[in-house]
Amino acid sequence: MLTPLLLEPALVLAGALGGPPPAAPETLALRAAHVHVGDGTVLEDTVVVLEGGKIARVGGDAPSGVRVIEVDGHLSPGLIALRDGTGAGSERTESTRKLTPTVDLARAFDPEHPDWARLVREGITTVVLTPGSSRVAGGVGAIVSPALGEVVKPGALVCLGASSRSLSTNEEPTSYAGLYAHLGRAFSEAADGSPLARAKAGSLPVMMEVVERSEAMLAVEFAKEHGLVGALVGLRRADGAVEAIAASGLGVVFEPAGVGASRTTLMSARLLHEAGVPIAFTADAESRGAAALRMAAAAYVRAGLGSEAALQAMTHGAAEIAGVSGSHGTIAAGKVAELVVWSGAPTDLTSRVLHVFAGGEHVYDAQAHGGQEAR
């Protein structure tokens, strides 16, 4: 186990002081006034026991002889950011060809990059590292832990670009027809066991970037034809297309929305959520800053998405889309111990992150970090 990678001296943790890294994280319990499970439910005054890097139990009394941290606020799962390129820069986009579906984004992961600390300070404990938007099939996304500096799951998702961002007038394909001709060929020629073949069998989720509704309709059609599961990423509006998207079983991942986001975009998240479509958000922290994820959630809440639904989008919903809901995304026994302690409700923008646990380790403590301005 690596030492916590939050690098500033002020961040060094009590548990890790003055000795070699422990073989396994300490067993401890958190007793929180409000536990946001991540699936939309909230438990009051509940004990969560962490053991061996996992959540051992939710509810009941704290075991004796175990350190108990009293949380006079809110506890949530660590946030999950779908699509990010922190630390990778241009290294995440293999631009020799439009289709490089077997390229492995785990190789672009720089575990030592100092910017990861910013994400952790915003409560983000899991990130899906993806290729840039200009590719048609830019590679397989890797799920990484910014706090632990570890690749959680390489080859986790097939990343496809089916928006105007993947088209240019100077390189084939220049059209949607050409794009889907290339994609169709790549899928039909995919070797057994390759990422595209596994995506076709439904055993590997895809993230298909689309911006316009017309692009979403084509993507939905393609996904249906090839039996793909996963999500559409970057959709700006869904009105009029909700039925088709819901029928496809695909989720929708929205890009960070600021104060200037259009009402139709903000409303779309609610429409999709109400139709039972899993929704999530990208982080894009490398360009928008680490706080953008939660800012986006707040903007959607303001447009009528319930605050628990918004939190669900950043936790369980995102884990479902990324295919890791068995291990991530909720506060439940058996899940990895990735938790955030908040001063208030997680989707309230005035709430601050007080503590972050990743892999059962206490990787961030705002008090220890106190006095230093957020970068």
Add this chain to the structure above:
Amino acid sequence: MLNTMLLSTKITLAAAALLPSAAGPAQDAGQDAAPTRSHTVHAETLYTSAGDSIRNALIVVDDGKIAAVSPGVEATRDAIRAKVVTAGMIDASARINVGLRSVEQGSEITPEVESRFGIDPFDARWARLARSGVTTAFVAPLNQNCIGGFGTVVKTAGGADLVGRTVESARMICGAIGSQPSQRNSPAFGRPSGLYNRRPTTRMGVEWEWRQSFFDAGQTPAEDANERTRTLQDALAGRVGVFVQAWATQDIRTAVFLKEELMREGFGELQLVVDCAAEAWREIDMLKRTGTAVVLPPLPSQGRTRDSALMPLDTAHRLVEAGVDVCLSAHAGDNPGARLDVQAGFAMRGGLDRAQALRAVTAVPARVLGIADRVGTVEVGKDADLVLWNGEPFEITSRPVGVLVGGELVVDPRD
């Protein structure tokens, strides 16, 4: 409700007004309350595009189709009344594509590409087109390739489901002869820097690409043909039509000469339609001789169209009198003159009578596009695509006040 959100306010209101009656238990489970596709329409005068006009016609629309047309009948209580009813108009060159991304420029010749990938069902122009009385549109890929690909016939209303809106038609590959396919291109100096360096730079080069591709396709044994070659072979065999944009005289000639040359050399006979045929009036005999149908572009304000082609007011009249199949088009333009009903009015000003002008925006394009079994006339069994007018069609004081597309009342005259 959701699928009405993309329409304009007025249309949304019309659809919303229908919801209570449509939301009965008979509706399919899990669907949003779909608007009803059954109506009764009464016309003081019905122009069927299939014969004489009918006074006091009662048109019964059942589940999107015309179920009965009864002459000399008074309006029933529930009938939607109109002074004049015609078939929904068909724009044979509607151009509602997503622009450059509708055409695959990885090659100059991409006949196998389907234009539907470049059509946005949410495009705001659809609602505008429907409001103007156009119920069916032929959409080609943007004319930046010599041969761009298959066009698609689409109804102008019906929401997100483009496949459901598509009308099965004659298969036609669309392309251009003239300056458009070459206009972005330049020779490479040194190392080519992009795909525009290897493409033709003149209309001669464009024609060469056409000729070369058909020559190659004609020489290729069927078992060696890929999708592209197979499509061209289908065109040579007449199974697939060829819809060529050619504005100026020399380009119209080139298209026809190419067809005649391929015939002479035993390659086959192209089923040619010349789109944007502004100067077709200069080559009437040639078009007649080869049975070539034309689609006229919107009448220009100064006489000159693209490629400096001159299109006088009586162009449609001269061609129709000579027996050439003429379709009018409005290119889905956004200025008031670029509406199909206004274009039909211009054609009347140039000499067509009303029945001829109406046929040039209904029955003739239906036949040319191979969709006459579904649309183009008001007859029992056809799609209930109807335009309700407040006066004689194409008069300057007349306009569509009601529109049905596949039985769905997308513009309600009672609003």
